[in-house]
Amino acid sequence: MESQKEITIYDIAKKVKLSASTVSRALQDHPAINKKTKKKIFDVAEQMGYRSNLFARNLRQQRTMTVGVMVHELNSSFMTSLLSGIEKVANEAGYAVVITDSSGDIEKEMTNARNLFNRRVDGVITWLSSNSKDLDHFTVFVDKSIPIVLIDSLQQHAGITSVVIDNRMCGYMAAKHLIEQGCRRLAHITSSLKTPVNALRYKGFRDALAEHKIASKERLVVVAPVTEEGSIEAAGKIMQMNPIPDGVFINNDFAAAVCIRTFLENKVKVPQDIAVVGFNNDAIGTFIRPTLTTINYPGKEMGAAAARTLINQLNGVGTIEQASNLTLRTELIVRQSSVKKR
Amino acid sequence: MESQKEITIYDIAKKVKLSASTVSRALQDHPAINKKTKKKIFDVAEQMGYRSNLFARNLRQQRTMTVGVMVHELNSSFMTSLLSGIEKVANEAGYAVVITDSSGDIEKEMTNARNLFNRRVDGVITWLSSNSKDLDHFTVFVDKSIPIVLIDSLQQHAGITSVVIDNRMCGYMAAKHLIEQGCRRLAHITSSLKTPVNALRYKGFRDALAEHKIASKERLVVVAPVTEEGSIEAAGKIMQMNPIPDGVFINNDFAAAVCIRTFLENKVKVPQDIAVVGFNNDAIGTFIRPTLTTINYPGKEMGAAAARTLINQLNGVGTIEQASNLTLRTELIVRQSSVKKR
DNA sequence: ATGAAAGCGCTAACAG
DNA sequence: CTGTTAGCGCTTTCAT
Numbered sequence: 001m002e003s004q005k006e007i008t009i010y011d012i013a014k015k016v017k018l019s020a021s022t023v024s025r026a027l028q029d030h031p032a033i034n035k036k037t038k039k040k041i042f043d044v045a046e047q048m049g050y051r052s053n054l055f056a057r058n059l060r061q062q063r064t065m066t067v068g069v070m071v072h073e074l075n076s077s078f079m080t081s082l083l084s085g086i087e088k089v090a091n092e093a094g095y096a097v098v099i100t101d102s103s104g105d106i107e108k109e110m111t112n113a114r115n116l117f118n119r120r121v122d123g124v125i126t127w128l129s130s131n132s133k134d135l136d137h138f139t140v141f142v143d144k145s146i147p148i149v150l151i152d153s154l155q156q157h158a159g160i161t162s163v164v165i166d167n168r169m170c171g172y173m174a175a176k177h178l179i180e181q182g183c184r185r186l187a188h189i190t191s192s193l194k195t196p197v198n199a200l201r202y203k204g205f206r207d208a209l210a211e212h213k214i215a216s217k218e219r220l221v222v223v224a225p226v227t228e229e230g231s232i233e234a235a236g237k238i239m240q241m242n243p244i245p246d247g248v249f250i251n252n253d254f255a256a257a258v259c260i261r262t263f264l265e266n267k268v269k270v271p272q273d274i275a276v277v278g279f280n281n282d283a284i285g286t287f288i289r290p291t292l293t294t295i296n297y298p299g300k301e302m303g304a305a306a307a308r309t310l311i312n313q314l315n316g317v318g319t320i321e322q323a324s325n326l327t328l329r330t331e332l333i334v335r336q337s338s339v340k341k342r
Numbered sequence: 343m344e345s346q347k348e349i350t351i352y353d354i355a356k357k358v359k360l361s362a363s364t365v366s367r368a369l370q371d372h373p374a375i376n377k378k379t380k381k382k383i384f385d386v387a388e389q390m391g392y393r394s395n396l397f398a399r400n401l402r403q404q405r406t407m408t409v410g411v412m413v414h415e416l417n418s419s420f421m422t423s424l425l426s427g428i429e430k431v432a433n434e435a436g437y438a439v440v441i442t443d444s445s446g447d448i449e450k451e452m453t454n455a456r457n458l459f460n461r462r463v464d465g466v467i468t469w470l471s472s473n474s475k476d477l478d479h480f481t482v483f484v485d486k487s488i489p490i491v492l493i494d495s496l497q498q499h500a501g502i503t504s505v506v507i508d509n510r511m512c513g514y515m516a517a518k519h520l521i522e523q524g525c526r527r528l529a530h531i532t533s534s535l536k537t538p539v540n541a542l543r544y545k546g547f548r549d550a551l552a553e554h555k556i557a558s559k560e561r562l563v564v565v566a567p568v569t570e571e572g573s574i575e576a577a578g579k580i581m582q583m584n585p586i587p588d589g590v591f592i593n594n595d596f597a598a599a600v601c602i603r604t605f606l607e608n609k610v611k612v613p614q615d616i617a618v619v620g621f622n623n624d625a626i627g628t629f630i631r632p633t634l635t636t637i638n639y640p641g642k643e644m645g646a647a648a649a650r651t652l653i654n655q656l657n658g659v660g661t662i663e664q665a666s667n668l669t670l671r672t673e674l675i676v677r678q679s680s681v682k683k684r
Numbered sequence: 685a686t687g688a689a690a691g692c693g694c695t696a697a698c699a700g
Numbered sequence: 701c702t703g704t705t706a707g708c709g710c711t712t713t714c715a716t
């Protein structure tokens with residue numbers, strides 16, 4: 001059927017009776033080539049079914065037009081948004097995206113880093129697990145001046161850019177909104193206060209309380225894993241508080257959804273008795289009743305921003321120092337679960 | 343700090359006073375190389391910070407150890423499962439995974455195919471949008487004998503393998519289960535009967551009815567888009583039927599969740615008045631009350647199977663003809679929404 | 685405006 | 701067991 005043999009620029013050169021260099025230049029739209037010559041070469045290339053050989057070009061140019069993406073778990077819908085943002089920007093800039101998933105395994109993470117390194121990716125975007133990990137496996141990249149962009153990580157490291165959201169502001173917005181709805185006894189449910197991200201959200205939460213001269217009591221904080229059982233238990237603890245809080249900021253939409261259900265099952269009205277603000281803007285928030293007030297976590301935008309930052313660095317636009325930390329705006333999405341006033 | 347210059351096998355060869363070929367062979371663990379020599383070469387390579395240059399190797403071997411993944415929309419959580427399955431298998435076999443997303447845009451899909459082609463991916467895995475599209479942009483791959491695996495598509499095309507689930511069986515299982523629960527008047531909600539996938543599910547549904555000598559009435563089928571509004575409307579239509587159906591198979595978990603909510607809001611009890619079976623095994627199914635009986639859609643397994651099939655083809659194990667259609671087992675997950683009997 | 689020639693780093697006959 | 705040699709397809713000085 002088809003010729004199995006790949007067409008090279010030499011084949012084209014022979015056909016048009018010119019040198020390979022000229023063909024190469026024409027194909028790159030080099031200015032110093034005669035317009036007619038170019039057109040002819042393009043036509044012949046098309047007709048012969050030529051496709052450029054990227055490795056040969058890569059080998060020559062010492063770059064791959066590829067960005068590596070390392071994630072520690074390929075499961076949440078946040079991941080899809082992130083990837084989608086990265087893919088869009090990278091593709092538009094002519095870069096391919098290769099993904100690796102370490103499934104939370106630190107060994108595999110190192111292997112993946114090594115593989116990407118060997119594949120000579122031009123840059124790396126990575127989403128580490130939330131617990132503070134050291135960045136040793138990235139030093140290979142740093143040493144070779146391969147740019148790295150970290151997503152949602154507060155690690156500070158020379159030569160590494162981070163794309164984050166303003167977590168303190170998120171906590172602040174959540175609490176402020178609850179206060180504006182008339183809440184005066186605010187609780188917080190979180191999976192842990194040890195991670196920098198969560199700690200910052202809690203700090204913002206307290207800042208808002210302080211600003212409104214509301215005492216923030218540590219015993220109104222419930223630490224619980226983000227599981228169905230954990231959240232039911234957390235909701236139980238909230239309901240046992242005396243007096244019961246009139247507003248709660250829950251650090252995760254799924255947990256918030258379970259809590260709301262638990263509250264309602266126990267005749268605690270939402271938002272009348274207790275107003276609820278979640279976190280993430282998961283699809284679940286619009287499904288449940290009352291619909292869930294939450295803070296949007298802009299996954300796709302973060303992915304896009306990370307890719308854009310990386311590519312700018314690759315193009316030498318904007319030095320690494322210039323923006324070693326990019327903070328994206330988040331927004332409060334007000335729905336029914338928190339609105340006490342009309 | 344570090345030498346910016348890349349170490350090549352020549353540098354190693356010079357250091358150990360051997361030829362580059364020997365180094366190359368040693369690094370590949372070639373059997374015909376002295377153990378001691380190997381060890382020495384490995385050590386020196388390690389110490390000099392050598393990393394193999396994949397393009398050079400690719401250029402030489404005419405393959406990239408890369409599989410391309412094309413999806414038509416990078417948003418559902420099904421996508422993440424799929425990718426996760428693909429990534430795992432591909433990575434274990436030493437392949438990198440590059441993803442592209444066409445965002446439902448047919449133009450972009452063709453460009454992506456072209457790009458992957460130019461990047462010389464060794465094989466392609468793709469998930470097309472459900473409406474029957476022609477496969478013209480894949481002929482380039484077929485012509486060059488680059489294997490392609492289609493996911494969840496019933497397209498039949500020479501040289502293209504499909505990984506699918508048994509959709510007819512899914513519909514059959516759903517209906518059979520409802521019948522076993524005592525339902526005798528079964529309805530079906532689907533987004534369309536025109537897609538082959540949905541048509542097959544409906545066929546299975548009817549087959550089960552026929553098997554139990556239950557009349558299947560076309561007017562008990564509701565076609566509605568999978569949106570909140572669409573599903574509320576569909577639920578309304580079901581409730582207006584006279585007599586009201588005592589069981590319904592809804593082709594999507596989200597739609598099923600909305601329907602259940604709508605039923606309950608209208609004092610139609612689930613499962614007592616109407617038993618519900620959904621489809622997909624979304625996370626939402628365990629969250630709602632009653633919890634949702636559904637059919638598991640094995641995304642990760644499909645991804646893994648697709649990758650495995652592809653890699654087998656690349657390795658020459660199992661010809662294309664041998665398994666041009668791989669059907670994965672699905673299972674019914676029984677939860678509260680369908681159980682009438684104790 | 686075009687060509688000649690070298691070389692990117694690696695692998696695989698072939699030869700010893 | 702190891703070395704020699706050629707070449708994968710492309711880009712890019714340096715000439716002309």
